[in-house]
Amino acid sequence: MGARRRVREVRPTDGPLLEVEDLRTYFETRRGLVKAVDGVSFELIAGRTLAIVGESGSGKTVLSRSVMGLLPQRNVTREGRVRFAGLDLVGAPEHELRELWGDQIAMVFQDPVTSLNPVVRIGRQITESLRHHVGMSRSEARAAATALLRSVGIAEPEQRLRWYPHQFSGGMCQRIVIASAIACGPQLLLADEPTTGLDVTVAAQILDLLQRLQHERQMSMILVSHDLGLVAGRSDDIIVMYAGKVVEKAPTATLLSDTRMPYTEALLRSAPRLTDGSHRRLPTIPGAPPDPSDYPAGCRFASRCAYAQPRCAEEEPPLRPGAVPEHTYACWYPVGTPHGAEALELNRAGGAVG
């Protein structure tokens, strides 16, 4: 995509491209401190895809924004370490971050409509970063933008560059946001629910495109999604979040075959399937996640967990290793272990679960 005239190059490092250590992000509100992200750690190796899954409100978006350093200005505290290519992002001054954003690190925001500027033609929204970061001329940038729109499946791209966001459908806006995020060829792409509003065919096309970019440019990706099914075939590793914390983390295949955390198991179970007849009642996870400004003691999933025992309400389970070292989970009575089976049996006998 044209000659690269980068303002700065990322220093190659031997370690992981991204290291996140004990990241916390709290919002001060009238009703107390909302602990949206509460001590999250992970690493991402260059060229790999890490998926972050978890239910609505579990902190996935705040985590990604916090990694980027793109949080609201007021009433936020952010603690912990975020290192990108050896650079400390938490302490970095704003102007340094600005050079990274859109160029080395790009983000696809979850809400496509509000992340586009409603009064600026989409052509300009895409070409701006190409001209600023890559130093393309106006016509180079236009050609690149046209190619980008075509690659995300938008018909008659030359014409549509002159359109405003409201003239596109929801899914088209989403694809435009993706096109502008990948425009400058970032090293790291954080994609927050990049395909939620898209049908399978278009979603697959977009994910294929991202995967191709990964191979071509060694791009690393964080794929945020509420859909475990979607990320199953598209990620190397998966992190499961619950109430601001990581509750299970493993290579994708391991997570699916050796699920340990009851919450992960429940997530895997409630998806509607094409093979079921219509109007089947879908299994849900009973109850609601805890109030993020008032977490209970012990395991945060305890009030909804089919395996829960008295210990769960008292002691918070730490992350501990599973059968393979890359697998960690936080649970006292893990799925697929004698301990877990016993706990489940006990609850069943007591009539706690159906």
Place this chain on the structure above:
Amino acid sequence: MAGSGVAQLREPSAALIRVEDLVVDFPLPGRRKVHAVSGVSFDVYPGETLGLVGESGCGKSTTGRAVLQLPRPTSGKVIFDQVDLTKLGGEELRQKRTELQVIFQDPISSLYPRRTVSDLVTEPLSIWGIGTRSEREDRARAMLAEVNMDYDAVGWRRPYEFSIGQCQRISIARALMLNPRLVVCDEPVSALDVSVQAQIINLLQDMKRRHGLTLVFISHDLSVVKNVSDRVMVMFLGKVCEVASADRLYTEPAHPYTRALMLASIGASKALVGGGGVKMMPNPETDAEKQTEMPSSITPPSGCRYRTRCPHAEKICAEVEPVTRRVGDDHYVACHFPIGAPLSEDARQLAADGGGAGSAAGRAGG
């Protein structure tokens, strides 16, 4: 006018909503226009759910919004409870709003950022002066609980303090506050994880049973649509491809585009659930969609709008637009060469005249 046919329409007096030959064009500079919806017809009986599927940009939201006259369609009728909404003035239309609700696709921009959740959810009641303040609050509390949110914990907060899925649930609660008769849900569960999604779907089913709620349910997710819908309508580039009962559409799709959609979904869900039990097997020879550029709604293809991608397309598909016709029990398709069903009248005519549609015979079965 190039309609896509009305064969799928049923008894007018029994329908709660009946849309006839709906057209929505958006003008562009230079006397061009976007043909977003081009002659769509459907009806929904009281208590029924119509699922609306089709790929991104095919006109689902535009159709849903046109039902509510947002904006008013270019032409066509929208008959709600025997009244044509396209003929109503602003105030009369406003009166209907209590019975007709929409859950917009974009949850964030449909909620005023400065109001509290409590205001947003009770507002439909306060606008119409329904109940006392505490009654309204009780109802809001109950409704929010139905979407798995705690009124006491969230009522005082504002939309920007919520995740997208939480905003989506707030707008669902808001839309259901007035016990509407018809709700157009535009991707109501797309941002939700499976568990909350299941909860909302179950809630809609309950409301349907208890209050006879009628739904137009727009979604790109075929398994969700199958679960909630009685009937499903498949759209492609502003046109109707196929209408059928949910179970039938999924086992015997007749339109090549529907089939392509099903196969893609099965492929996608295989990664996780093994895809077991689905009878449909892809046939590499007859199922490969043509890899061409996306057809455009500014200059749509002549004849059948799917023809540039359709593996079964023949000459007639470029010349004569297929219209919907009945091919089975509650099953309608707009295609000259449907899968497992007889040729269209036009195609038959042409074949009889020796006009090249001869290879159609080997096409059935799938």
